Amino acid sequence: MDRREFIKKGIGATVLAxxxxxxxxxxxxxxxxxxxxxxxxxxxxxxxxxxxxxxxxKGIESFGGMKKFxxxxxxxxxxxxxxxxxxxxxxGNTNPLLVSQIIKHCFAAGAKEVYVxxxxxxxWIKSYKNSGIERAVKDAGGKIVSGxxxxxxxEVNIPGGKKLKTAKVHELILSSNVFINVPILKHxxxxxxxxxxxxxxxxxxxRGEWHKNDLHQCxxxxxxxxxxxLNIVDAYYVLTKNGPKGVSENDVVKMKSLIxxxxxxxxxxxxxxxxxxxxxxxxxxxxxxxxxxxxxxxxKLSINRIKI
Amino acid sequence: MNLSALKKIRIVISLSFFAAISLIxxxxxxxxxxxxxxxxxxxxxxxxxxxxxxxxSAAALGFVIILFLTVLFGRVYCSAIxxxxxxxDFIIFISRKLRxxxxxxxTKELKILxxxxxxxxxxxxxxxxxxxxxxxxxxxxxGRILTDLVKPGVVAGNNLLSSAFEHFENYSLYPMxxxxxxxxxxxxxIIVLAVVIGLSIKKGRLYCNSICPVxxxxxxxxxxxxxxxxxxxxxxxxxxxxxLACKASCINKKTHEVDFSRCVGCMDCLATCPSEGVKYExxxxxxxxxxxxxxxxxxxxxxxxxxVYMLGFAGLLSGRNKALSGNTAQPITGKRTPVSPPGSKSIxxxxxxxxxxxxxxxxxxxxxxxxxxxxxxxLGIIQPHMEAKNAxxxxxxxxxxxxxxSGAILPLTxxxxxxxxxxxxxxxxxxxxxFTESTDCGACSExxxxxxxxxxxxxxxxxxxxxxxxxIGCGACEFACPTDPNKSIIVxxxxxxxxxxxxxxxxxxxxxxxxxxxxxxDFPF
Numbered sequence: 001m002d003r004r005e006f007i008k009k010g011i012g013a014t015v016l017a018x019x020x021x022x023x024x025x026x027x028x029x030x031x032x033x034x035x036x037x038x039x040x041x042x043x044x045x046x047x048x049x050x051x052x053x054x055x056x057x058k059g060i061e062s063f064g065g066m067k068k069f070x071x072x073x074x075x076x077x078x079x080x081x082x083x084x085x086x087x088x089x090x091x092g093n094t095n096p097l098l099v100s101q102i103i104k105h106c107f108a109a110g111a112k113e114v115y116v117x118x119x120x121x122x123x124w125i126k127s128y129k130n131s132g133i134e135r136a137v138k139d140a141g142g143k144i145v146s147g148x149x150x151x152x153x154x155e156v157n158i159p160g161g162k163k164l165k166t167a168k169v170h171e172l173i174l175s176s177n178v179f180i181n182v183p184i185l186k187h188x189x190x191x192x193x194x195x196x197x198x199x200x201x202x203x204x205x206x207r208g209e210w211h212k213n214d215l216h217q218c219x220x221x222x223x224x225x226x227x228x229x230l231n232i233v234d235a236y237y238v239l240t241k242n243g244p245k246g247v248s249e250n251d252v253v254k255m256k257s258l259i260x261x262x263x264x265x266x267x268x269x270x271x272x273x274x275x276x277x278x279x280x281x282x283x284x285x286x287x288x289x290x291x292x293x294x295x296x297x298x299x300k301l302s303i304n305r306i307k308i
Numbered sequence: 309m310n311l312s313a314l315k316k317i318r319i320v321i322s323l324s325f326f327a328a329i330s331l332i333x334x335x336x337x338x339x340x341x342x343x344x345x346x347x348x349x350x351x352x353x354x355x356x357x358x359x360x361x362x363x364x365s366a367a368a369l370g371f372v373i374i375l376f377l378t379v380l381f382g383r384v385y386c387s388a389i390x391x392x393x394x395x396x397d398f399i400i401f402i403s404r405k406l407r408x409x410x411x412x413x414x415t416k417e418l419k420i421l422x423x424x425x426x427x428x429x430x431x432x433x434x435x436x437x438x439x440x441x442x443x444x445x446x447x448x449x450x451g452r453i454l455t456d457l458v459k460p461g462v463v464a465g466n467n468l469l470s471s472a473f474e475h476f477e478n479y480s481l482y483p484m485x486x487x488x489x490x491x492x493x494x495x496x497x498i499i500v501l502a503v504v505i506g507l508s509i510k511k512g513r514l515y516c517n518s519i520c521p522v523x524x525x526x527x528x529x530x531x532x533x534x535x536x537x538x539x540x541x542x543x544x545x546x547x548x549x550x551x552l553a554c555k556a557s558c559i560n561k562k563t564h565e566v567d568f569s570r571c572v573g574c575m576d577c578l579a580t581c582p583s584e585g586v587k588y589e590x591x592x593x594x595x596x597x598x599x600x601x602x603x604x605x606x607x608x609x610x611x612x613x614x615x616v617y618m619l620g621f622a623g624l625l626s627g628r629n630k631a632l633s634g635n636t637a638q639p640i641t642g643k644r645t646p647v648s649p650p651g652s653k654s655i656x657x658x659x660x661x662x663x664x665x666x667x668x669x670x671x672x673x674x675x676x677x678x679x680x681x682x683x684x685x686x687l688g689i690i691q692p693h694m695e696a697k698n699a700x701x702x703x704x705x706x707x708x709x710x711x712x713x714s715g716a717i718l719p720l721t722x723x724x725x726x727x728x729x730x731x732x733x734x735x736x737x738x739x740x741x742x743f744t745e746s747t748d749c750g751a752c753s754e755x756x757x758x759x760x761x762x763x764x765x766x767x768x769x770x771x772x773x774x775x776x777x778x779x780i781g782c783g784a785c786e787f788a789c790p791t792d793p794n795k796s797i798i799v800x801x802x803x804x805x806x807x808x809x810x811x812x813x814x815x816x817x818x819x820x821x822x823x824x825x826x827x828x829x830d831f832p833f
Contacts, residue, residue, distance in 0.1 A: 046831050085704050113477070121755055121788075123674050123702045130704070146482040151471075189763045189770070190750030208790035214747040242759045242813070250815045273832040283748070298833040305831050 043301035044261040044270055050308035052098035052236045055258040059232075060105060062304045063260065069230050070178050072110030077176035078102060078142070079228075081184050081199055082118035082133050084245045085126040091237035091252045092245050094184045096132035098234050098258075102180060103140035114140075115172045118202045119147035122245075145172060153205035160224030160291070163217045168205040173226065181228035181264070185235040185271045187243030187251075190215060193275060193282050194244055195268040196231040197223045216283035223264055223293045231267040233259040235274055265294025266301055273298070311588060312579035318388050326394040333454035333670050334462050336484055342710040345667075351389050353522050354445040355713035358438075358661050362715030375529060381588075382530040382537070384573035386516055386523055392446035393516060393572065395453075396508040400555055403509045411552035414560040415511075417570060418518045426524035439687040442663045443496070444521050447713075449504075451665030452497040452690070456679070459670060460486055487675040487698070496690055512555035517570045527569040536591040537571055537578070539564040544585030550577035645801035646683035647694035647731040647781055650701070651709030651717040654804040655684065662716035664690045668708040674699040676783060677708060694730065696783025696799055701730075703757035703782060726758075729808040731781030731799040733761060735774050740796040742771045752785035752797045758811050761785045761797065772797065777809045 045062045047055040060066055070076055080094035088095055099116065106114045116137045120127040128134040128144060137144045146152070153168035173179055183199030190211070191198050197219050201207045210218035235257035242251045257274055261267040265288045269279035279285045279296050289296040328348045332340055346367075349355065356370035374385050386393045404410050429440040442448060463484045470481035507514045516523040530536075539550070541564060548561040554577055558570035566577075577586045645655070649668060652658035669677050669692050676699040679690040694701060703726060709719040720728060733752075741749040748769050753761045760778035763770035772785075774797075781799045789795040 046833070048831065085702060115479075123705075126673060126702060126704065143479050145479040149483045149485070151483065188750075189753035189756075189759075190748060192770075208751070208788075211749045211751045211790040212741055212745075214745070215749055216747075242811075244754055245757060247757070247759050247811050247813065250813055270833050276832070303831075303833065 041302070042304040043263060043295075044259065044266050044298075045304045045306065046270060046274075047258040047260075047306045047308065049256055051256075052095045052234065052258070053101040054308065055236075055256070055306075056098055056101045056105070056232070056260075058306050058308065059258055059260045062306070066102075066105035066109040069180075070106050070109040070111050073112050074110070074177035075175070076106045076111045076114045076178040076180060077172045078106075078114060078116045078180045078182055079118060079173075079199065079203055080116065080133060080182040080234075081186075081194075081202065082124075082127050082131050083121045083202065085122040085130050086245065087130060088132050089237060089249055089252065090246050091184060091186065091239040092243075093127070093131035093133065094182050095234045095236050096136035098232070098236070099133055099182060100136035100140040102182060102232065103137065103142040106178075106180075107141060111178075114142040115145050115176060116142050117145040117147040117170060117172060119170070119205065119207075120202075124148040147202065150205055156225065158221055158225045161218075161221030162291075163213050164210065164221035167209075167222060167225070169226075170203050170205075173203050178230075179226065179228045181231045183231070183233055184237075184239075185233055185255075185275055186239040186246075187241050187275075189243060191219065191282070191284060193268075193272055193277060195233055195271040196228070196264045197268055197284055197288060200228075216287055219284040220287035220291055220293065223288050224291060227262075227264055227293070229262065231259075231261050231264050233267050233271045235259065235271065238275065240275075263294040263301075265289050265296050266298065269296035269298055270303075311575075311584070311586070314588070315575040315579035318384070318573070318575050321388040322394045322397070325389050326391050329391045329450070330454060333451055333667065334459055335670075336459065336463050336466065338671060338673060338707070342707060345671075345711050346713070349447075349667075349713040351385075352447040352713060353385065353390075353526075354441060354447055354663055355665065355715075358663070359713065359715035362657075362661055362718070368715065374526070378526045378529045379533060381535050382533045382568055382571055382573050383523065383526045385526060386513070386572040387574040390446050390516075390522070391450040392504065392520075393513070395450060396504060396513055396515065397555070397574070399505055399508040400512060408509055412512045412554055412557050414551055414554075414562075415557040417558075417567060418514075422518050422524045422527070425519060426521045429521040436687055437660050438663055438691075441521065442690070443500075444519060445663050445665075446516075446520050446522055448663040448665040449497070449500045451667055451670075453501050455666035455670040456493050456497045457501065485675065487678070490679065490681065492681045492689055493679040512557055513572050514557070516572055517556055517558075523572070530571065531569045533568060534591060535588055536568045537566050538587055538589050538591075539566060540585055540587045540589075543583050543587075545583045547582065549580045549582065550586050553577055553580040644683075644798070645731070645803055646680065646688075647696070647783070647799055647801035648805075649677055649692065649694060649708045649717050650706070650725050650728045650730050650780075650805070651712070651720045652730075652805070653718065655801065656803070658716050659684050659688045659691055660716075661714050662691045662712075663714055664692065665713065666690075666692065667711050667713065668692055668717060671707050671711050673705060673707065674702050676701050694781075694783060694799070694801075696786040697795075698787070700755070700783040700787040701781075703784075726780065727807050727810060729780050729802055729806040731783075731801040732776050732779050733774050733781070733785050733797050734800050735761075735772055735797045736794075737771070737796070739791050739794060740772065741791060742766065742769055749790065751788040751790055755784035755788040757782060757784060758808070760808075760811070778811050780808045 045059045047059045080099050082093050084092035086092035103114045134144050152170050155166055156169050157166055158164050181196050183196050186194050188194040200222055235255045238253050238255045239246045239251050240253050259267055259270050268285050272279040272282055332345050350370040353371050353374050356368055359368035432440045467483040470483050473481050504515055551559045551561040556570050556572045558567040648655050648658040676694050677692045678695040680693040683693045684691055706720050706722050706725040709717045737743045750763050752772050753763045758778045760775050761772050764773045783799045785797045786795050786799050789797050
């Protein structure tokens with residue numbers, strides 16, 4: 001099997017897996033709405049007051065555990081934010097403890113392989129190392145992969161996109177069965193706020209094009225292409241200003257929160273509220289909701305709120 | 309003592325230095341600690357000399373040790389410590405194995421050429437800087453050959469191997485970006501390598517005895533060495549094997565004389581002599597032979613050598629910086645002032661002390677350090693500069709100053725480095741996306757480590773604003789800016805580096821409240 005074939009088959013498998021999951025999702029919603037299965041089928045779970053790993057345990061439990069998302073023998077790709085050469089306390093990157101806990105849950109659910117990568121902004125080797133994520137991934141048994149070479153990225157069409165019609169996407173996103181998006185909630189100088197949808201800029205190669213062609217629209221456009229199977233928003237340490245990298249620890253607030261949702265727009269809308277801003281003021285959230293990528297009307301969603 | 313053992317000792321030492329220096333330059337994953345790098349390069353003559361005249365510290369006294377060694381034993385440096393010397397020995401070894409050229413013959417010294425080059429190189433320092441030394445210094449040439457010519461091959465090998473591994477879903481090796489393939493970078497080391505290969509195959513160590521300024525300088529010293537290689541007439545059978553073995557072509561079988569000024573100290577003659585006719589002897593024995601009519605000649609040499617020496621040191625000490633600030637500091641490309649690496653103090657300090665060994669280029673993790681073309685002017689060609697088009701200086705990194713062997717880039721602590729302003733970002737709103745397209749962008753501010761580039765409200769959007777006193781000139785904004793062909797924000801170099809203000813912002817009141825409010829407070833949704 002050559003590389004191209006491998007990727008083609010990978011895409012096929014992903015589409016199949018994605019559509020199955022999608023169908024499953026819609027059935028679940030019917031049951032959830034009718035009150036048939038009350039607890040396991042929330043649209044969104046928010047957790048507060050615990051350590052990252054403990055909050056994740058509680059959160060994923062209310063979805064019925066990781067086995068609802070990862071089937072035996074499947075490959076998983078986890079995309080945290082590893083954009084910057086900063087330590088976890090600086091809140092520029094996703095919390096390593098959370099990443100490692102997610103990997104452990106994936107393996108417990110029977111995952112064959114768990115890959116982790118990001119297309120970093122700072123020097124990727126230093127970012128992987130100093131974020132603590134490289135170590136965390138290796139210790140949890142996952143595979144840390146470079147996102148730094150153009151050869152990993154393959155052009156895909158984005159039929160639902162208004163401004164963004166194509167993008168070069170990392171092959172692990174194309175070939176893995178399950179895609180878990182693990183952003184960190186941060187202030188962001190370009191897009192005001194970065195959460196799940198903005199985090200996806202790290203799975204593409206040519207993001208300068210997004211900046212050139214209406215950033216907010218491109219972020220929303222890309223969200224139509226490949227919705228993560230799960231969005232896990234790390235809000236343990238939150239960068240409240242000078243994002244996305246931060247200047248010092250004075251920019252950071254320890255919020256000790258976590259949001260999990262399959263709906264990428266809902267996750268971002270809830271994260272925005274947690275951050276203290278109205279989701280409607282964040283352009284790409286508004287655009288994505290208008291394009292029916294997901295829902296930002298949190299009051300109409302079934303949300304499980306857990307305080308530890 | 310069995311003198312043939314000296315050759316073996318020389319080989320072991322030379323291979324150790326060669327391997328250690330090669331590993332340092334080819335270490336594309338930056339695994340070798342900087343402490344180790346400075347101790348290996350401690351003895352390299354030209355960088356050590358330059359560093360001493362910058363720092364006046366004991367850590368730069370390597371060249372004094374070399375001078376001392378030369379006074380004792382002659383130019384052992386050239387065959388044991390100089391990596392370009394060992395490279396030539398390799399080439400000669402292979403050419404002998406392939407029977408291209410098996411033997412060398414005594415040749416006359418190219419005295420005028422040899423000492424003219426030395427004089428010009430040294431005299432040029434106060435006039436025009438390091439240009440000629442840069443082109444001829446053996447250590448720097450070796451560094452460039454490795455960094456610019458060999459390393460890309462090593463990286464390509466790594467990338468092939470990592471591709472092969474990835475076929476089996478093993479991502480433990482990763483591909484590295486190929487950088488530094490610009491024309492001027494390649495032309496100089498290619499020419500030097502071609503000359504070195506050609507000369508060493510045809511003429512042995514002629515580079516060291518006709519072109520190399522270090523070889524010429526140490527040659528002047530070795531005329532007065534305490535121990536010298538001589539032919540002992542009593543034991544010599546006249547077989548001439550020593551002459552055939554001598555890569556420096558400095559043994560004359562007919563006259564039984566060794567031109568010790570050209571001897572590179574390889575000890576091959578000692579090992580090859582079947583009758584103990586070649587000896588390593590105390591040179592000031594009171595024998596009839598030593599006091600031959602050469603005295604006048606020696607006096608003249610002495611005068612020449614000391615004056616060259618004094619001039620060189622005087623040049624290093626005084627005129628250099630002054631002369632250069634009005635010379636190489638002026639880029640002939642116009643417009644932009646180049647950006648020199650953090651720790652280099654000023655463009656004139658940098659260009660006056662850098663011999664372009666490209667160790668910093670090789671070590672730089674982001675590859676923002678690239679050999680210059682005409683950024684520093686014609687005389688600064690191939691000296692490294694910060695090229696922010698394709699990369700930017702990592703905020704948490706100070707490796708270039710820690711490895712630079714010549715004192716051109718002085719070491720900075722990470723805290724100092726983060727405040728060192730090597731240049732300032734200049735914003736041009738005429739081409740900026742926010743102004744031309746009326747959409748948000750902010751890539752520059754996103755990458756800025758100090759938030760000297762900040763986004764401020766503009767027509768319902770956010771537009772970049774530069775606070776120059778916070779800017780350190782790292783080039784992150786320039787790198788990230790998506791406009792082409794011209795970036796809308798570029799770093800203009802500081803001819804003399806300055807200190808940036810630190811961006812100190814206290815925790816906001818809301819932030820403190822937010823912190824204390826968890827976890828009792830309800831979710832805001």
